[in-house]
Amino acid sequence: MIDVHELTKRYGDKTAVDRLSFTVQPGQVTGFLGPNGAGKSTTMRMIIGLDAPTSGTVTVGGRRYAEHAAPLQEIGTLLEARSVHPGRTAFAHLMALARTHGIPRSRVDEVIELAGLGSVAHKRAGAFSLGMGQRLGIAAALLGDPEIVMLDEPVNGLDPEGVLWVRQLLSGLAAEGRTVMLSSHLMSETALIADHLVIIGRGRLLANTTVDAFIENAGGRGVKVATAEGERLRLLLSGPDVTITSTTAEELVVSGLDSRQIGAIAVEHGVPLYELTPQTVSLEEAFMELTSDAVEYHSAPADTARRRAA
Structure with a gap:
């Protein structure tokens, strides 16, 4: 926890994090979300002692x-996948970490295979692609077989197979009763992985649900x-x-009644329906609405940008 x-x-x-309180529970994947500049990275750095809080505890x-x-x-963490000496091989990097904690070589071999690094284990990390660097960072996070895993943008640079692997990995860790905290800007992927959300803006808690x-x-x-029979x-x-x-003429969007109520009225009056679909918002849309007043950096509309470029 x-x-x-x-x-x-x-x-x-400047206040980067402002009286922030939340708990990341075991047995679920918690998505840690917020706009750029919201204080996510600062919070994660304070969790693992890289930054000292001005006040409060973690x-x-x-x-x-x-x-x-x-x-x-x-706790296994991935905050910056490129924080690896470029001259070291993946195997040497993991072995150096293992020796500081008395972790056996057999565990290094396990996480190399788990992360799909077997074919590049003895290649220098400096030559790795972004995706392979992410896999090495995740392997390092899992090295100690921790009960808590905290990852920042773990699918960044991964191909579809890698994204699916991370999704299944994190869901599996949570199913084992471990605590999983995930920070990502990919709302569609977060919606597929996360069970719980902690959303912050300008360093303050906006949602915990x-x-x-x-x-x-x-x-x-x-x-x-x-x-x-749309008009009827x-x-x-x-x-x-x-x-x-x-x-x-044949499509209506109805607010104020749910699907069950609409269907019952249609059946009662003999109106045939070809579609009855709730139009729910996506996680991305809900997130954008919640954080609209907490965004520190606003982009100009595309047409404005084009006019300026001209």
């Missing part, structure tokens, strides 16, 4: 990270209904709390 309590980090007059498995005699066996509850609370876009159905569904818009 990772327990963050009233964590604050200031750099001069514990890993019930202790501060620095109090663990063998931290690699408590399950993925399903977060999307549900963000609301939907109504229910899409297709029928040859519109009249049947109309009410003071119901909004109906049309995309075509």
Whole structure:
């Protein structure tokens, strides 16, 4: 378990993390999300003692990270995949880490195979592609067979097979009862992997909830209904709390009634339906709505950028 309590980090007059509190529970994958500049990297660095908090506390498995005699066996982390001496081979890098914790060579061989590095284990890391560097970083995080795993952008640079491998790996670790914390900008991938979400903006907590509850609370876009009797159905569904818009003569988008209610009304009045589909928001849309006021860097619209370039 990772327990963050009233964590604050200031750099001069800038507050990077502001009284942040949350808990990463075992047995699930927790997505740690936020816009650029939200304080995610600073928070993760404080979790493993690379940065000292201005105030507040953070514990890993019930202790501060620095109090663990063998931290690699408590929490495995990937914060920067390229933090490897370019002249060392993948095998040599992992063996150097293993020796600091009394980890046997057999475990090094295991994580090399687990990460798909067998064919490049004795090649220098400086020649690795971004994806292979990510695999080496994940292998290092898993080296101590830790109960807690914290990864920052683990699928960055991976091909589809690698992305699927990371997805299955993290889900498997959580299923074993381990604590998994994942930071990513890929909302579609986070939606597939994560069970729980911790979302921050400008260093403050914005949401701490399950993925399903977060999307549900963000609301939907109504229910899409297709029928040859669009105008008749519109009249049947109309009410003071119901909004109906049309995309075509045979398609309606209904807000204020759910699919079950719409279907029951249609059956009662003999209106045939060809489609009845809830139009839910995606994790990305819900995230963008929540963090719209917490984005530190705003891009110019594409047409504005083109005009400036001209």
